[in-house]
Amino acid sequence: MLNFIIRRVAVAIPTLIILLIASFWLMQTAPGGPFTSERPLPPQVLANIEAKYGLDQPILKQLWDYVIGIITQFDFGPSYKYKDRSVNDIIAQGFPVTLTYGIISFVIAIVVGGILGMSAAIRQNSMLDYFAVGVTIGAQVLPNFVMAPILILIFTLWLGWLPGGGWNGGQWQYLVMPVIALSTSYMASIARLTRSSMLEVLRSNFIRTARAKGLPDRTIIWRHALKPSLLPVISYLGPAFVGMVTGSFIIDSIFGTGGIGYFYVNSAFNRDYAVMMGLTILLGSMTIMFNMVVDILYAWIDPKIRL
Amino acid sequence: MTDKLAQPFQQAKTAEMAQGMLEQEVQGRSLWADARARFLSNKAAMVSVVALALIVLFSLFGQSLSQFDNETIDWDILGNVKEAGRPSIENGHFFGFDENGRDLYNRVVQGSRISLAVGIVGAVIAVLVGTLYGATAGFIGGRVDSIMMRLVDIFMSIPYMFVLILLLVVAGRSITMIFVGIGLTAWLDMSRIVRGQTLSIKNREFVEAAIAIGVPTWRIILRHIVPNLLGVVVVYATLLVPTMILTESFISFLGLGVQEPLTSWGALISEGVKSMNYGTLWHLGFPLFFFVVTIFCFFFIGDGLRDALDPKDR
Numbered sequence A: 001m002l003n004f005i006i007r008r009v010a011v012a013i014p015t016l017i018i019l020l021i022a023s024f025w026l027m028q029t030a031p032g033g034p035f036t037s038e039r040p041l042p043p044q045v046l047a048n049i050e051a052k053y054g055l056d057q058p059i060l061k062q063l064w065d066y067v068i069g070i071i072t073q074f075d076f077g078p079s080y081k082y083k084d085r086s087v088n089d090i091i092a093q094g095f096p097v098t099l100t101y102g103i104i105s106f107v108i109a110i111v112v113g114g115i116l117g118m119s120a121a122i123r124q125n126s127m128l129d130y131f132a133v134g135v136t137i138g139a140q141v142l143p144n145f146v147m148a149p150i151l152i153l154i155f156t157l158w159l160g161w162l163p164g165g166g167w168n169g170g171q172w173q174y175l176v177m178p179v180i181a182l183s184t185s186y187m188a189s190i191a192r193l194t195r196s197s198m199l200e201v202l203r204s205n206f207i208r209t210a211r212a213k214g215l216p217d218r219t220i221i222w223r224h225a226l227k228p229s230l231l232p233v234i235s236y237l238g239p240a241f242v243g244m245v246t247g248s249f250i251i252d253s254i255f256g257t258g259g260i261g262y263f264y265v266n267s268a269f270n271r272d273y274a275v276m277m278g279l280t281i282l283l284g285s286m287t288i289m290f291n292m293v294v295d296i297l298y299a300w301i302d303p304k305i306r307l
Numbered sequence B: 001m002t003d004k005l006a007q008p009f010q011q012a013k014t015a016e017m018a019q020g021m022l023e024q025e026v027q028g029r030s031l032w033a034d035a036r037a038r039f040l041s042n043k044a045a046m047v048s049v050v051a052l053a054l055i056v057l058f059s060l061f062g063q064s065l066s067q068f069d070n071e072t073i074d075w076d077i078l079g080n081v082k083e084a085g086r087p088s089i090e091n092g093h094f095f096g097f098d099e100n101g102r103d104l105y106n107r108v109v110q111g112s113r114i115s116l117a118v119g120i121v122g123a124v125i126a127v128l129v130g131t132l133y134g135a136t137a138g139f140i141g142g143r144v145d146s147i148m149m150r151l152v153d154i155f156m157s158i159p160y161m162f163v164l165i166l167l168l169v170v171a172g173r174s175i176t177m178i179f180v181g182i183g184l185t186a187w188l189d190m191s192r193i194v195r196g197q198t199l200s201i202k203n204r205e206f207v208e209a210a211i212a213i214g215v216p217t218w219r220i221i222l223r224h225i226v227p228n229l230l231g232v233v234v235v236y237a238t239l240l241v242p243t244m245i246l247t248e249s250f251i252s253f254l255g256l257g258v259q260e261p262l263t264s265w266g267a268l269i270s271e272g273v274k275s276m277n278y279g280t281l282w283h284l285g286f287p288l289f290f291f292v293v294t295i296f297c298f299f300f301i302g303d304g305l306r307d308a309l310d311p312k313d314r
Helices: A001-027 A043-052 A061-075 A085-124 A127-140 A144-157 A173-203 A207-213 A217-255 A260-269 A275-303 B004-026 B029-038 B043-063 B104-140 B142-156 B160-170 B174-199 B205-214 B217-253 B265-274 B283-308
Strands: none
Touching: A001 A061, A001 A275, A001 B160, A043 A173, A085 A127, A085 A173, A085 A217, A085 A260, A085 A275, A127 A173, A127 B029, A127 B283, A144 A173, A144 A217, A144 A260, A144 B217, A144 B265, A173 A217, A207 A217, A217 A275, A217 B160, A217 B217, A260 A275, A260 B160, A260 B283, A275 B160, B029 B043, B029 B283, B043 B217, B043 B283, B104 B142, B104 B174, B104 B217, B104 B265, B104 B283, B142 B174, B160 B217, B174 B217, B205 B217, B217 B265, B217 B283, B265 B283
16 A cells, blocks of 8 residues: 555656646746736836846746745745736635535536436436436537536526526525536536446346345445445546536636636736746646545555555 | 158258358458448447538538638628528528628538547547557566656646646647647557557567567567557547547637637637627527537447447457
8 A cells, every 4th residue: 555655656746846847837938028018118127027026037046936935835926917916816716716616516426426327227228227328428528618608598598597607605596507517527427437337336246145145125235336336436536626627717717707717717818927837836736636645545445456 | 762852952952051151151250340340230320420421521611502701701790690690591691690790601611620620630649649659668568668657647647738728828829739739648548548458469479470580679569569459549539539629629618729710619619608698599509519419429439439349348
């Protein structure tokens, strides 16, 4: 187990370093300095501003200072476009929003997807099974940027039941559509995963033994089949987390919820490289860490993986 | 008496049957013929092939059906798209006008062409790089293999959507950059799958024979390993195309992908969403239809190919 953890961490650390260097390097090669504008600044002013942000230092020194800033003060750098808005401010403002609809979508995807997949497997080749398989195929071709406008069309423009966007402190009416749009494709994937793993588990020897003992179906499913068939879902948590963060690009731009994705896409349009880099490094390293924890968790639960 | 008469007759019949069996055996089916038969009997996949062929033809030759082009702005329509810009067969604007008074039919043709091109070219690049990388790592094995695959692990755990967007913003938004950015990551999965298959092939007799007669390594990889990987590669490549299209549409939907006057399904869907409030639903409907049908088709064809080619199911 320890061996596995060490090996897993040995992959994560170079990944973090590559991510850091790649983002930093991309920002350095960006055309024009951060303070280039249509009306050129007097060289003296420019030099002063660059000195303020430490941009007159050699690149390696800048990189070093940046890393030290992250480690010691959790400071992901300033925005060069808006003086009052650092990466940390953006995180404080946008992250709770993303986390709110992200976690709700995540829970719904797991619960609904899991139940759908398992009941489909238990009644294989029934109408319910065909329904579940149909839904999962359908949801696969409806990514969130297709789901979201269709939802708005139905619930806002035609039925007028729900507000078409906004956040409003996270009232439930404002949450419904982002959550459905974000969770559908993950629900479908989880349903597919649990269906196939449940089918496999139900054909395995220990289930046959349980049946031979004369246990009722309910006990077999809840006591014996449930846990092993949910295992593959754990390995899906990593990609689902990534999907939640990248999905927020779409959710925030369609529903105007003002999560982290809004700021990311906005800074991409404004060419606010510093914010982009800060967010990339922060969200990227969170993803890498999360994937690592999930992998280790999975290996801890299922020893076969450690090999 | 009857026996004596029946005897030669039966002998002749037996001989005929034996001959028939012999001929049948001579006509034995190859693996590929087998797979083809299985694929042809898969209805969903066959319907998808036809639908996809139609969409490809539409994207290649669609503009010759229309007397308009995708760039001319009809100033009379502008500002009154909802009333005057509806789709109509009579005036030749089959899909109506877009928000800027351009002919939507030709915009969709152009968007389909770009989206399909991104999907197919991206998948081809991923297949070429991934297959060669995976086959090399798997065949050489040992330390080279573990270094190469560790590298893949590392690249795979970088959240590439961020890096892709960062790349597009820094290096400028263009189709070339989209190809580069998507191509950078798409080959990783492929190389893993190919490596796994190579490991199981490389100890077979024909490879040993090739090694024994002194065929150089790269030649063994190209002539003996890669052709035997074809089944897996084909299946995975078909499933890769819709993934590429989805990624490109995601980026273009955000407005960070292809730039005007070029367009793609993602960009068209995004335009459709923006003008949805004004009641011009055809802006959303037409590109969405082509997008969804294409993705569906590729998934069904990929599934059909997997059923036909995957050795695990035999």
